[in-house]
Amino acid sequence: MLHKPSRRTFLKSSALAGLVPAFGPASTLVDPSDADSATDTGLVFLFQGDSITDGNRGRSADPNHIMGHGYAFSIASRIGADFPDRDFVFYNRGISGNKLADLQKRWSTDTLDLKPDVLSILIGINDTAATIDKSAEASTLDQFETTYRNLLEESKRAYPGILFVLGVPFVYPVGKRQENWKQWRDDTAARQVVIRKLAADFDAVLVNYPAVLDKAISQKNAEYWLWDGIHPTVFAHELMAREWIRQVSHRLKFLRKYRPFD
Structure with a gap:
């Protein structure tokens, strides 16, 4: 049976990790003599979201495909x-096409039952799509915030030591996204504001994917990174993974090993 650390141990480790200063030179790694660097064992990492997280993951126990093909x-x-x-x-429990309401419907079985210590969520772009399409399932910004907040509160009640990692959704004017671009841009931006607020309220790690992608696009055209304005290419998924690890390393000390990313 998998050994899991006590929630108190995890909280202590995360709190101390939050005091880590900015990334240093490429040669800086975790000091093996650091007692706190060995406290985080048996942690359960859960990735939740839509198609970007799904990554065409397998739906069986086949370990070759179970995490999908993305960040x-x-x-x-x-x-x-x-x-x-x-x-x-x-665990990867992203499902293509999911909106926040879809995530809510499966929260118990696909999130709480997995007992995550680190819960990473990237959601929102399909909510924007539903708004633009005037779908009956479209959510207002208030509904979006309330639902998202409720899911985080429910998770926090179940697992007080949980670490939330909230990803900021993104969209770019590529392909079909050029149609109704102002709506795509503005609605996504509004949901980004909500997620930033929730990250602050729940002491979550915020992963600002748009900032990373903006920088990448300044060096190479957007189509190279996001083939349809929403879905990342292999190259963009790698940038997302690097940024995720970079930001989470401020809370989980053992991830300081990856400081060379800076």
Whole structure:
């Protein structure tokens, strides 16, 4: 049976990790003599969201495909390979096409039942799409915030030591997204504001994917990174994985190993 750390241990480790200063030079790694660097063992990492997280993941126990083919896969493969002694467990429960309301319907079985220690969520772009399409399932910004907040509160009640990692959704004027571009841009931006607010309210790690993609697009055209303005290419998924690890390393000290990303 998988050994899981006490929630108190996880909270202590996360709190101390929050005091880590900005990333140093590429040679800086975790000091093996640091007692706190070995406290996080048996952690369960859960990635939730829509198609960007789904990554065409397998729906069976086949370990070759279970994490999909996106940023969640890159994060899990890297951490799992570098810390085999930590007995970490990784789940991907992203489902293509999901809106926040869809996530809510399956929250109990696909989130709470998995007992996550680190819960990473990237959701919102399909809510924007529903608004633009004038779908009956479209959510207002107030509904979006209330539902998202309720899910985080429910998770916090179940697992007080949980670490939330909230991803900021994104969209770019590529392909069909050029149609109704102002609506795509403005509605997504409004939901970004909501997620930033929730991240602050729940002391979550905020992963600002748009900032990373904006920088990448300044060096190479948007189509190289996002083939349809929403879905990342292999290259953009790698940038997302790097940014996820970079930001989470401020809270989980053992991830300081990856400071060379800066």
